Amino acid sequence: MRLTFTLLLASVVSSILAAKDHLPLSDQIMTAKTVYIENSGGPAQLGDGAYEEITKWGHFQVVTDKTKADLILFVSIQASGRTILRGNRAVAVPASGLAVLDPANGDVLWSDSKVAGAFSKSAIKRAIDELRKRMEEQAETAGQHVQP
Numbered sequence: 001m002r003l004t005f006t007l008l009l010a011s012v013v014s015s016i017l018a019a020k021d022h023l024p025l026s027d028q029i030m031t032a033k034t035v036y037i038e039n040s041g042g043p044a045q046l047g048d049g050a051y052e053e054i055t056k057w058g059h060f061q062v063v064t065d066k067t068k069a070d071l072i073l074f075v076s077i078q079a080s081g082r083t084i085l086r087g088n089r090a091v092a093v094p095a096s097g098l099a100v101l102d103p104a105n106g107d108v109l110w111s112d113s114k115v116a117g118a119f120s121k122s123a124i125k126r127a128i129d130e131l132r133k134r135m136e137e138q139a140e141t142a143g144q145h146v147q148p
Contacts, residue, residue, distance in 0.1 A: 025138055026109050029100055032070035035060040036103065040076040046096060049121030050075045053128040059135075071109070072101040075124060078113060096123035100131070110134075 035054060039047030050073055054060055063069050076097045083090040099111040112130050114123040 022134055022137070025134055028102060029071065029109055030135065030138065033061060034063045034068060034070045035073050036063055036066045036069035036071075037073045037075065038066075040074055042075060042077040042096070045121055046075045046077070046124055049124040050098070050128065052121065053125050057128070057132055059132070066103055069103050072103050074099040074101050082115060096127065098124060098127035098131070 037047055037050050037054065039050070051062060054062055054073070060071075066072065074097075076099070078095055078097045083092055085091070095113040095115045097111065097113040100109045101107065102109055110131065112127045114126045
């Protein structure tokens with residue numbers, strides 16, 4: 001009996017501690033149903049990658065009218081702060097960025113950037129996977145479920 005209680009207590013404590021690893025996402029993100037994807041000057045494949053991942057996830061409905069969106073997913077290319085040597089000169093390494101914006105005022109509700117394959121779908125996939133993971137962890141901690 002005592003061992004069962006100890007294991008249960010350890011499980012609850014580890015769940016609480018795991019949930020504190022990240023700043024909680026806003027209720028606006030957690031309850032949103034629709035998103036508008038805005039590709040800010042990046043190659044078309046970045047926007048395509050975001051659309052593909054959001055559609056595959058199935059949690060959000062993608063809308064083509066910003067005014068009908070609960071959130072805006074802002075996809076961009078940005079400086080990563082890293083450089084590589086090409087020949088005898090340093091070249092900036094780009095990163096793909098994903099920002100979740102409030103469509104009413106443009107406030108950034110959450111953002112992430114991923115290096116490696118910045119001009120490919122893989123970096124955006126990893127950023128969306130991170131959003132999904134955080135949403136699922138937060139919902140689980142709150143005893144809720146993120147659809148699908």
